[in-house]
Amino acid sequence: MKASPWIVSDELWERIGPLLPRKQRRFRHPGGKPVPDRKVLCGILYVLHTGIQWEYLPAEMGFGSGMTCWRRLRDWNEAGVWQRLHEALLAELNAASRLDWSRCVVDASHVRALKGGIHTGQSPVDRGRAGSKHHLTTDGRGTPLAVILTRGNRNDVTQLLPLLDAIPPVRGRVGCPRRKPDSLFADRGYDHDIYRDYRDKVRTRRILPVIARRGTSHGSGLGVYRWVVERTFAWLHGFRRLRVRWERRADIHEALLKLACSLITHRQLSSLC
Structure with missing residues (x-):
C-alpha cells in the first residue's frame, strides 16, 4: 500500500x-x-x-x-533549511551523474494571489487581478535548480540573470563546485526589444544563449529541449498549495516553493534506487 x-x-x-x-x-x-x-x-x-x-x-x-x-x-x-536541503540533494544527483549541465531551461508561470501581499501585482494575463509569478530554471533533465517569486506584472526577461545567479554551487564531483550550465534555452518571452543586450550578458557568464526570436513563425525546434521545464512546472503546481498564492507574506510562499523543489529533486534521486 x-x-x-x-x-x-x-x-x-x-x-x-x-x-x-x-x-x-x-x-x-x-x-x-x-x-x-x-x-x-x-x-x-x-x-x-x-x-x-x-x-x-x-x-x-x-x-x-x-x-x-x-x-x-x-x-x-x-535558518536556510530548505536551501541547504536542496543543495545537498543536488550534490547527490551530481555525484550520480544525473544532472545535465549541457543546458539549463528557464520559464515563468503566473499564479493568482487572492489575498494580495508583497510580490503581487496586476497581472496582464489575468484581467488585471492580483497575482505573482514563479520563475524557474532547470537542468536539461528538468531538475529544478533555482526558483524566484516576483509580482505578476514583472517581465520574464528581467529575471533571466537573477535566475542564473540563483543557481547554487553544486558539489558532488571532483574539482570546484559547479553552478554554470553550458547553454541556456528560453522562449520568445525572453526576447525583448529593450533587453537585447541580455544575450551579451549571458555570454559574459560563458553561457551560450539559445533564445527564440520574437516575430518568427512557430516551430523553432526549441520545444524539443524546453519541454522539461513545462513538466517541472506541472510537478510544482501538482502541490495544491502552490496553484494559488494564499500567503500574504512572500517569505512563507517562497518557503513552500523551495520545499516543493526539494521534494521534486528527492523524487528524482529516489528513482535511481
Missing part, C-alpha cells in the same frame, strides 16, 4: 533532520512539551499537498496546530 505523500519517510528524514535548528528547552516556565519536528514537517507537507488552510489542519492527525506548523516553516526557512 502506497504511503500518503505527507508522511515523511525515514530516507527523507535522514536528510532533513540534521539540518533543522535545535532549540534549548527552557527550565524556568518550560510550558508544554513541543510537538516533534518530524510530526510538524508532516503537517507542513499535508498543507503543501492538499492546499488546506493552516487553521483547518486536522488536529486528530497529530501534526500539532496549524499555527505551530506555520511558525516552524517560517523559522526553518529563515
